[in-house]
Amino acid sequence: MKAAPKYLQIINYYQNLIDSGKLAEGEQMPTEEAIGQLFNVSRITVRQALDCMAQNGYIYKIQGKGSFVSSQKTDMQLNHLSGFSDEMRAMGMTPSTLLVDKALVLPSESVAKALRIEPDQKIYLLVRVRCADGVPMAVEKVHIPFYRFAGLEEHDLSQSLYGLLKEEYGCESYKATQSIRAGAASTFDAKLLKIPTGTPVLCIARTTYSSDGVPFECVDSVYRGDKYVFNVTLEK
Structure with missing residues (x-):
């Protein structure tokens, strides 16, 4: 042979x-x-x-x-809307969140446009590391309007944000638009994700809307490229 x-x-x-x-x-x-x-x-x-x-x-x-x-990749579906915590639990993993920073700031031009607010309207900026079974999976930079969620900083921001917004503010996610592109981990993100700087990552920009059609969240996320496979079902 x-x-x-x-x-x-x-x-x-x-x-x-x-x-x-x-x-x-x-x-x-x-x-x-x-x-x-x-x-x-x-x-x-x-x-x-x-x-x-x-x-x-x-x-x-x-x-x-x-x-x-590389490691085994986590399958995530793109054809339905759910939060990180729900996705991880559905795969039998335990989600957790590390709050790195929270601040009340003025939005960038792109964030103000995504949230449909004026540039002088303040927003909450949350930087969080999302983990599954204790392993860092993604870094999220969450932007949400202050006028709609005043007092947010008084709550536990290491829990599911969607769950918190629903329970405390009556705001439930209805739909979202999302874009995904390839990137390389910055020094900042690499340190939080415990990977070498320059490691391939997935950069995801997401705007989430409530049932009234008003955007309430704009998130820029960096997902570990060695941890994720995103799947979508296409039907004709």
Whole structure:
């Protein structure tokens, strides 16, 4: 029987190490030179194998630093509206939130436009780290209008925000618009997410509306790229 191509041998070898836990999440892969020496192949062959592993979600690359082991990804649906806490509980995970900062500030032009308020109307800015089973998953920068939720700072902001707004202010999420783009973790976000600066992330901008059609929340989130797969069901 003909032997498998060298690049497939490399893939099978390292994917087995990752699947068995011998190479742990976040651990750095050996250098291209080391892998080439181990399998007696060129760097071109090594890069072909690493590119395939990255495409399959086993590793991720950081320019100038090397390749690192990814983790199992959390599936999140895009075709229904729910909060982070509900999503995590639905997957059997325990959600938690770390409040990093809260402030009463003037909105940026884009936030004022999204919330349909004047630039001189103050908003609450909340910076929160969302965790699942104690692992940092996302950094959220939440913008909500002061006039609608006065006194918000007096409440526990480490709980589900949607739950709090519904119970205390009678405001329930009805629909949302959302955009997703690829990005690289800033030093600030990387520190909170406990990942290397420059790690691939998903940058999500979301505006949420209540049943009266008025936007009540504008959120800029940075999700760990090694933790998420977003799914959507399309029907004709």
